[in-house]
Amino acid sequence: MSKIRVTVWNEFRHEKTKENVKALYPNGLHAVIKEFLEADCDDVEVTLAALDDEFQGLPDERLENTDVLIWWGHMAHKEVDDELVKKIQKRVFLGKMGFIALHSGHHSKPFKAIVGTNGNLSWGRNQREVIWNLMPAHPITAGIPDHFVLESEELYTEPFYIPQPDELVFGGWYEDGYIFRSGLCYYRGAGKVFYFQPGHESCKSFYNPYVRRVIENAVHWAKPNEIAYEILDKCPHLLTAVTDEFKSLDNVTQD
Numbered sequence: 669m670s671k672i673r674v675t676v677w678n679e680f681r682h683e684k685t686k687e688n689v690k691a692l693y694p695n696g697l698h699a700v701i702k703e704f705l706e707a708d709c710d711d712v713e714v715t716l717a718a719l720d721d722e723f724q725g726l727p728d729e730r731l732e733n734t735d736v737l738i739w740w741g742h743m744a745h746k747e748v749d750d751e752l753v754k755k756i757q758k759r760v761f762l763g764k765m766g767f768i769a770l771h772s773g774h775h776s777k778p779f780k781a782i783v784g785t786n787g788n789l790s791w792g793r794n795q796r797e798v799i800w801n802l803m804p805a806h807p808i809t810a811g812i813p814d815h816f817v818l819e820s821e822e823l824y825t826e827p828f829y830i831p832q833p834d835e836l837v838f839g840g841w842y843e844d845g846y847i848f849r850s851g852l853c854y855y856r857g858a859g860k861v862f863y864f865q866p867g868h869e870s871c872k873s874f875y876n877p878y879v880r881r882v883i884e885n886a887v888h889w890a891k892p893n894e895i896a897y898e899i900l901d902k903c904p905h906l907l908t909a910v911t912d913e914f915k916s917l918d919n920v921t922q923d
């Protein structure tokens with residue numbers, strides 16, 4: 669069986685400018701994600717991509733050889749090229765690639781374009797978070813107990829201005845009393861999207877075994893469905909629909 673080709677895209681700026689972040693993720697948080705994915709999953713091969721790489725890390729050839737794109741961005745969402753966003757959206761809609769947005773990826777251009785949202789939410793101080801498993805039978809919660817604790821994560825809170833998720837997989841509770849829909853699945857076109865809240869750059873969440881397991885499970889869940897892929901290859905009109913839908917989303921993307 670061929671391996672799932674995962675590309676982990678990271679803005680990779682905080683790690684170069686903030687000492688506390690550099691100390692946690694010296695080669696970038698994307699490198700840590702690659703390391704645990706490849707260590708734990710025999711059927712996954714991972715490529716790293718970063719905003720400051722040539723073609724913003726995603727030349728056509730790389731994108732066309734990506735089954736699942738994992739995205740972490742925060743301070744430079746605006747710098748991501750709109751043409752690249754359209755290509756990512758199209759590939760997801762055509763069922764050729766799954767998309768996983770981590771943490772502040774809720775405001776990334778691809779997440780907003782694919783899901784159809786401004787992605788807005790409220791946030792606050794880093795604190796203890798309990799992640800509740802709301803769908804124990806879902807493939808993404810395999811191996812995850814009824815809840816697990818992150819000693820320090822950035823507070824993200826409701827209201828989270830997103831369309832109702834197709835599946836609400838995890839719920840977050842914070843020690844200040846706030847709650848957040850912290851793990852969400854969307855089906856868009858023939859593709860799959862997962863959003864997962866943990867992963868603030870100054871927190872250790874990507875070293876947590878349960879966070880790692882969730883991301884590993886999500887990669888397997890989000891990988892393209894081969895049957896849908898074949899069907900969609902025979903439907904060129906979908907390409908037009910995707911482009912039109914992207915245009916109509918311009919007015920909901922946030923400055």
Ligand code: ZN
Nearest residue numbers: 772822868869
């Ligand atoms: Zn953050």
